[in-house]
Amino acid sequence: MSASAAPSLVHRPKAVLIDLAGVLHVGEGAIEGAFPALARLRAAGLPLRFLTNTTRTPRRTIVAKLRKMGFAIDEGELQTAPHAAQLLVRERGLHPLYLIHPDLAAEIGPSAAEPDSVVMGDMGPHLDYARLNAAFRLLMAGKPFIAMAKNRYFMEEDGLSLDMGAFVAGLEFSSGAKAEIAGKPAAGFFHSALNGLGVAAADAVLIGDDLHDDVGAARAAGIPAILVRTGKFRPGDDAHPEIRPDFVAEDFAEAVDWLLDLG
Amino acid sequence: MSASAAPSLVHRPKAVLIDLAGVLHVGEGAIEGAFPALARLRAAGLPLRFLTNTTRTPRRTIVAKLRKMGFAIDEGELQTAPHAAQLLVRERGLHPLYLIHPDLAAEIGPSAAEPDSVVMGDMGPHLDYARLNAAFRLLMAGKPFIAMAKNRYFMEEDGLSLDMGAFVAGLEFSSGAKAEIAGKPAAGFFHSALNGLGVAAADAVLIGDDLHDDVGAARAAGIPAILVRTGKFRPGDDAHPEIRPDFVAEDFAEAVDWLLDLG
Numbered sequence: 001m002s003a004s005a006a007p008s009l010v011h012r013p014k015a016v017l018i019d020l021a022g023v024l025h026v027g028e029g030a031i032e033g034a035f036p037a038l039a040r041l042r043a044a045g046l047p048l049r050f051l052t053n054t055t056r057t058p059r060r061t062i063v064a065k066l067r068k069m070g071f072a073i074d075e076g077e078l079q080t081a082p083h084a085a086q087l088l089v090r091e092r093g094l095h096p097l098y099l100i101h102p103d104l105a106a107e108i109g110p111s112a113a114e115p116d117s118v119v120m121g122d123m124g125p126h127l128d129y130a131r132l133n134a135a136f137r138l139l140m141a142g143k144p145f146i147a148m149a150k151n152r153y154f155m156e157e158d159g160l161s162l163d164m165g166a167f168v169a170g171l172e173f174s175s176g177a178k179a180e181i182a183g184k185p186a187a188g189f190f191h192s193a194l195n196g197l198g199v200a201a202a203d204a205v206l207i208g209d210d211l212h213d214d215v216g217a218a219r220a221a222g223i224p225a226i227l228v229r230t231g232k233f234r235p236g237d238d239a240h241p242e243i244r245p246d247f248v249a250e251d252f253a254e255a256v257d258w259l260l261d262l263g
Numbered sequence: 264m265s266a267s268a269a270p271s272l273v274h275r276p277k278a279v280l281i282d283l284a285g286v287l288h289v290g291e292g293a294i295e296g297a298f299p300a301l302a303r304l305r306a307a308g309l310p311l312r313f314l315t316n317t318t319r320t321p322r323r324t325i326v327a328k329l330r331k332m333g334f335a336i337d338e339g340e341l342q343t344a345p346h347a348a349q350l351l352v353r354e355r356g357l358h359p360l361y362l363i364h365p366d367l368a369a370e371i372g373p374s375a376a377e378p379d380s381v382v383m384g385d386m387g388p389h390l391d392y393a394r395l396n397a398a399f400r401l402l403m404a405g406k407p408f409i410a411m412a413k414n415r416y417f418m419e420e421d422g423l424s425l426d427m428g429a430f431v432a433g434l435e436f437s438s439g440a441k442a443e444i445a446g447k448p449a450a451g452f453f454h455s456a457l458n459g460l461g462v463a464a465a466d467a468v469l470i471g472d473d474l475h476d477d478v479g480a481a482r483a484a485g486i487p488a489i490l491v492r493t494g495k496f497r498p499g500d501d502a503h504p505e506i507r508p509d510f511v512a513e514d515f516a517e518a519v520d521w522l523l524d525l526g
Contacts, residue, residue, distance in 0.1 A: 140423060161400075166433030169437075170436075
């Protein structure tokens with residue numbers, strides 16, 4: 001165990017926000033010890049929200065995948081970036097061009113025939129120049145740009161892989177437009193999860209593997225945060241000059257033990 | 264005629280660098296008056312170099328396309344961004360992963376089996392996530408990154424289209440690496456063209472439609488520059504607070520008349 005800064009979290013939190021990929025699992029494989037650790041958290045009666053910026057996969061599929069790995073999670077406990085983007089679309093009455101993975105189209109719906117905005121997710125292997133160019137032209141015409149996420153990379157079984165943030169940044173570069181991010185690291189994404197639980201930011205904690213988009217973003221939203229050394233964690237993340245987690249744990253299991261030890 | 268700043272070019276230049284797309288033609292169509300204007304330049308005995316950041320198309324195909332439109336240009340007069348990138352690759356003995364359009368592969372050669380660098384061109388409709396991810400992983404391993412160009416957009420018959428700069432910027436965003444640009448706006452690209460002609464920068468002139476990558480870049484390389492209001496020119500480009508062309512012409516024909524009128 002090693003703390004990279006004096007923890008500001010001195011009492012056991014009232015709710016736990018848990019990043020999924022890189023914390024509970026990498027690809028299709030559960031991270032060692034994560035399953036019993038989650039059971040210990042549940043046994044302690046702590047309300048949980050699972051957060052994910054994954055934008056290739058519908059909620060139902062994510063829950064099914066987690067159950068297959070042994071994690072019993074309800075769909076209502078899962079907050080996804082596509083869902084957050086849809087809330088923005090409905091609030092504003094938008095009719096977007098969706099740049100999304102076909103698997104997500106069933107959850108999100110089809111693009112408008114005459115789109116008035118661009119909503120971008122991770123197209124994965126369905127990345128397609130013609131659709132990116134259609135989005136570019138809408139942005140050049142001044143239409144709003146919502147990105148489900150802007151993650152730089154994610155961890156797969158065989159290494160770090162390019163995430164959709166590259167294509168958000170690319171469209172921003174060429175069009176001069178600036179995307180509004182719906183998922184992490186937007187403060188609204190974390191606050192929306194806490195509102196659902198009725199817990200104040202300072203009384204919650206986040207556990208994540210991404211120094212910037214989990215830990216830094218949660219702390220910027222007023223939520224204490226634990227960094228785990230699994231998933232996309234890279235050496236040096238635990239010694240960043242500005243982003244200082246409340247605690248750095250080897251993995252999810254150690255993070256849970258540390259939390260439950262707080263009085 | 265309207266000059267956006269007092270011209271620093273007071274004598275007829277000794278050589279003319281001419282951007283192709285948006286100056287002589289848009290897509291497959293010659294810009295009105297460009298063909299006789301080019302003939303007037305040739306008749307005046309001025310040595311010419313045609314510059315292009317197009318990285319989808321081999322030199323031979325570009326020359327054939329221009330000839331079909333009526334522009335008689337020799338391959339030796341054409342300086343392309345892919346060619347500039349190949350010079351860097353040879354100078355440094357690199358064995359790159361090439362992210363390029365299949366049409367260009369015949370000119371450039373295949374990717375190395377075990378690449379030690381990334382060289383990126385415009386894949387156009389062949390944009391492919393798997394290859395971008397392979398490049399991303401090389402960049403994360405610290406390998407050199409050469410981009411043939413980093414243009415934001417280009418003009419097609421039906422409007423402005425997303426150019427490869429978006430994908431260069433995207434890979435830079437996700438990997439933290441910085442691409443070295445081989446084509447415009449690199450000063451070396453312009454100087455290499457002038458070296459071939461034995462003309463000093465201040466004695467030449469560039470004619471281009473891109474305020475930043477033609478006019479701004481040429482002037483930064485010490486070369487006077489004329490902006491034309493065709494191609495990717497957008498209203499306001501002729502009133503930029505920092506980038507001031509030596510002259511702003513309606514089109515290539517007016518640019519040529521203005522040049523030939525200089526004593």
